Amino acid sequence: MDETAKEQFKWKFYRLAVQLNAIILLVALAILFFFLAPEPYRLPALIVLLALALVLSWDFVKSYRLTKAWLDEH
Numbered sequence: 357m358d359e360t361a362k363e364q365f366k367w368k369f370y371r372l373a374v375q376l377n378a379i380i381l382l383v384a385l386a387i388l389f390f391f392l393a394p395e396p397y398r399l400p401a402l403i404v405l406l407a408l409a410l411v412l413s414w415d416f417v418k419s420y421r422l423t424k425a426w427l428d429e430h
Contacts, residue, residue, distance in 0.1 A: 361430045368423045375416045382409035 357365070386405035393401050 357430050365423075365427065365430070368419075368426070372416065372420055372423060375412060375419065379409050379412050379416060382406075382412065 382405050386402050386409065389401040389405060390398065
């Protein structure tokens with residue numbers, strides 16, 4: 357693996373790590389909101405947070421597969 361490929365992989369890995377951390381944070385916030393949020397805001401906040409986590413998870417899996425295929429080539 358040459359130097360430019362290493363640099364590209366570093367940024368691809370960084371992006372995946374940030375996305376995974378965001379997914380974990382969104383799920384944790386959804387759990388907290390489920391128990392601590394006032395009743396009128398509980399369900400909408402839970403739905404929004406879990407929907408964001410789901411969309412981000414879908415993008416994470418797609419990016420992970422592309423990065424893995426890219427890494428197999430290099």
